[in-house]
Amino acid sequence: MHLVPAERADRRTIDGHRVCDAIAAIGEPGHVRTWADRFSLLADPGRLALLLALDRAGPLAVSDLAVATGMNDPAVSQALRLLRAAAVVVGEKEGRVVRYRVVDPLVADLLKHCTADAD
Incomplete structure (x- = not known):
């Protein structure tokens, strides 16, 4: 679980490798915010x-x-x-x-x- 931020490392997970895959898929918060803003324009x-x-x-x-x-x-x-x-x-x-x-x-x-x- 190498991608889990330190502040969340003590939380229990079921599929640790999938958690890391999910974190990688989400990417940087700024990138997520940019896409959310773009989608809000289309909403x-x-x-x-x-x-x-x-x-x-x-x-x-x-x-x-x-x-x-x-x-x-x-x-x-x-x-x-x-x-x-x-x-x-x-x-x-x-x-x-x-x-x-x-x-x-x-x-x-x-x-x-x-x-x-x-x-």
Whole structure:
């Protein structure tokens, strides 16, 4: 049980080698936190709908996303603000119009799994 932290070494285990495998699979707490944050962005149905629309249809403006998702413009803007802050999407300005697209490759890969059954 070489991977068990010292503060947990006195706890009883049933399958010590599997405990070490589990600890190795979990990895660094910071890495787990990063993935948890990424999943929390996808956990909101509105944000997930926006991301699916952007992933499938390409760059879209706020008003187009609002129509596509059934959300109102301010709700779309708020969700995009969170997604931009997390570096999941970027907005590219063309004149007075800003179109958003997914730029996080890991999120894009996850979105492909969300729609795999639809194909």
